Amino acid sequence: MSSGDWDGVRLHVVTGKGGTGKTTIAAALAMSLATHGKRVLLAEVEGRQGISGVFDVPRLGEDEVQVATGPGGGQVMGLSVDPKAALLEYLQMFYKLGMAGGMLERFGVIDFATTVAPGLRDVLLIGKVYEAVRRRPSRRGTRSAQLYDAVVLDAPPTGRVGQFLGVNHAMAGLAKMGPVKNQADAITALLQSAQTAVHLVTLLEEMPVQETVEAAAELRALSLPLGAVVINQEVTPPVGDGTLAQLAATDFDDAPLAADLAAVGLRVGPRMLAGLAQTGRDLTQRLALQDRERDALAGLGLPTVHLPLVPGGMDAGGLLELADAVAAQGVFG
Amino acid sequence: MTPPTLDIDVLLRDRSVRTIVCCGSGGVGKTTTAAAIAIRAAEQGRTVAVLTIDPARRLAQALGLEHLDNEPAPVDSIDSSAGGSLDAMMLDMKRTFDELVLRHSTPDKAQQILENPFYQAVSSSFAGTQEYMAMERLGQLHAELAGGAARWDLIVVDTPPSRSALDFLDAPGRLGSFLDGKFIRLLMSPAKAGGRAYLKVMSVGVHTMTAVMSKVLGGQLLRDAQTFVAALDSMFGGFRERADHTYALLSDASTAFVVVATPERDALREASFFAGRLASEGMPLAGLVVNRVERTRLPSLREGRAEAAAEEADGLPERTGTSWQPTDTAALLRLHAEHAAQAVRHEAAIGRFTASHPTIPQVLVAAAAEDVNDVGQLREIGAQLAE
Ligand SMILES: Nc1ncnc2c1ncn2[C@@H]1O[C@H](COP(=O)(O)OP(=O)(O)OP(=O)(O)O)[C@@H](O)[C@H]1O
Ligand SMILES: Nc1ncnc2c1ncn2[C@@H]1O[C@H](COP(=O)(O)OP(=O)(O)OP(=O)(O)O)[C@@H](O)[C@H]1O
Ligand SMILES: [Mg+2]
Ligand SMILES: [Mg+2]
Secondary structure, eight states: OOTTTTTTOOEEEEEESTTSSHHHHHHHHHHHHOOTTOEEEEEEOSSOOHHHHHHTOSOOOSSOEEEEEOTTSOEEEEEEOOHHHHHHHHHHHHHOOTTHHHHHHHTTHHHHHHHTSTTHHHHHHHHHHHHHHHOOTTOTTOTTSOOOSEEEEEOOOHHHHHHHHOHHHHHTTSOSSSHHHHHHHHHHHHHTSTTEEEEEEEOSSHHHHHHHHHHHHHHHHTTOOEEEEEEEEEOOOSSOHHHHHHHHSTTOOOHHHHHHHHHTTOOOOHHHHHHHHHHHHHHHHHHHHHHHHHHHHHTTOOOEEEEEOOTTOOOHHHHHHHHHHHHHTOTTO | OOOOBOOHHHHHHOTTOOEEEEEOSTTSSHHHHHHHHHHHHHHTTOEEEEEESSOOHHHHHHTTOOSOOSSOEEOTTSOOTTSOEEEEEEOOHHHHHHHHHHHHSOHHHHHHHHHOHHHHHHHHHSTTHHHHHHHHHHHHHHHOEETTEESOSEEEEEOOOOSOTTHHHHHHHHHHHHHTOHHHHHHHHHHHHOHHHHHHHOOHHHHHHHHHHHHHHOHHHHHHHHHHHHHHHHHHHHHHHHHHHHHHHHTSTTEEEEEEEOSSHHHHHHHHHHHHHHHHHTOOEEEEEEEEEOOOSOTTSOHHHHHHHHHHHHTSOOOSSSSOOHHHHHHHHHHHHHHHHHHHHHHHHHHHHHHHOTTSOEEEEEOOSSOOOSHHHHHHHHHHTTO
16 A cells, blocks of 8 residues: 555545444544645534544534544644534525524424435535535635545444435435535536545454445445555454464464463463363454455455554554554555 | 353253343344254254344355245254254335335335335435344234244344444334424324324414425425325324334343453443443343454463564574474564454453453353354354353
8 A cells, every 4th residue: 555545635535334433533634635735624523522522522512623633733623513503504605694593493304305305314414514525715615614635524324325425316306406405416416426435444354344345335336436444453463373372273282381371380270271272263263254354345346444443442642553553554645 | 250151052952042132333243143043943953043133145055045035944064953944034124114114005105105205215215224124023923923933933133333332222113203303293294194183283384484494495395204104104003012012022031142342442331331231221241252252272372472583583593494483483572462452452351351251141152253154154153152
């Protein structure tokens, strides 16, 4: 994998099975992109306040606020996109609604439109992200708005991401023309362009890998450009293949093991010998399972990023460690 | 502090328990636990159905569920010598919803609903639909008869993958309150009042509003929404009634909840919320399954001692004549130390749960070295649930 593969990418979409580390990885990626003088927006769309949790800052609202300084000296801004606010903003932008906005709210129209109108919610959410990616200086109405070098989207999980990014499909049954349709078309054009990369976060476990493989196929069918597979929470066991191979042999002789244990002062019995040997064999089994999942991922033909399990759980230091690991692997340009 | 023990066999011997619901936050082992309980119950002689939701592919195959099928099918690989049986199914939420529509409306009207884009959105992706349909399907399974009696005497229910265990209880209500929403009622009024009266009752404000909406979204949207709402109108009462009915079933003494969690802070916190909620709703909690607990093969050798021994072993002279070296021994000791440390963390996390919920029965299930996806492994988990 050479560095700069996604040099032209301005929108990084991060998805994966629930709980695999989408929010964490999106945050680490944003940090790694925030090199000197660069400004990166990290956006979430499910109202879960994941970003404020990761950075340990107050709840995010509709405003884009700084959540961190990148290790490279840049700025990471955070945003929690709210579909209602996006709809009102959108109506205001195109229709100068004024008072009518409040009325729509009062009659429950905004609620209705943002929860059930097919695809509309997603168009609104991703429309806001699109707007942030496309912001240009001196554009009308964006004078005070921030400009970004890159936008990282903490996207919905694999099960919903196709529907979420496939805004055009979703809208097919709904608006056949008019501004929403135009908006959906413009969003789709960006999403399908080389400016976008969709990254898939997974663990080396059956379900996350299965969902990753399925999502990759779905996203490809939607002509969405895939980025990297991120294998998260990888652990390097302290035991090497050579040791494991010896343990696996049918004629494994535990006498030398017993001698070593005695030499370091442990009280050696058959239970200890059997227990330790079995611990090693369990690891062999687990590694074989991981290899199977690794193979399934390799079949996708995508560049792979490996991120370690941060021992003792995530904190600010852990996030920097992951951001460094992301940067060191050079995959994200 | 020792909490009471959850013994699944006691629950399974109690014939008055007809529903077991496995809840918990995402990925903790709800589906695995549900399958393990169902197999154990069937092998003890009960007539069991297990309703799974999105099982891992290999687990589905182990249960003979090759294709998504909304109908329970017999699992042949279990031991039926005690006279029991097991049928397994995977929930198809859209199909359950479609069938509900078909059953409650005329063919014409049903077709109209099924084709409506709003219906399609609600039935395939509205948050809460999966939970609602799981409950709906549960109610249907309970109502199925064979030879005049209930077809199953125990139904084990898996719950949808969701971040919060509470979603299972709350989501159907959310769907209900959506159907009760202001705008829905507004859209419904013309259907009730008839086309002409509609124009009269529409205030100027509402007019402006619909005009804006059609301008933004195209006129089709409002027509579709109206058709959807009008067509569902006749079913609405039925919907909410049904949701209430199933909810009531859950608070019945014939239902037992099993909360599943991994021995980690977040999962146990969810379990704790859920237990509190069940208590306040008067719903019966059978107990907590702590799944994937680290158990070392060598409980007597503590982490610190193993680490120190590894250091020392690294310093031993190289051995000639055998390929096994002291560094191999050191590596094994380090591996054990990692497991021992993990076991201590797990124990501490469980201890914290116990301290705040001393009366909730618990049972621990060891983390297996492999994924759980055949009947033999599920049996093994079932056995741990009764230790
Ligand atoms: N590399 C890592 N090392 C240690 N812990 C990690 C790592 N990556 C993620 N985690 C932890 O795993 C948990 C889940 O991560 P995260 O919230 O990022 O996942 P997610 O995919 O966004 O979840 P959700 O689907 O709920 O949004 C968190 O507790 C997080 O701190
Ligand atoms: N005791 C165990 N030891 C080892 N692996 C386990 C154990 N229990 C479950 N697993 C594995 O953990 C994974 C998740 O389990 P499962 O699918 O049952 O969880 P779930 O709670 O139903 O998840 P979801 O919320 O996604 O529906 C599966 O791959 C399963 O094989
Ligand atoms: Mg997240
Ligand atoms: Mg499951």
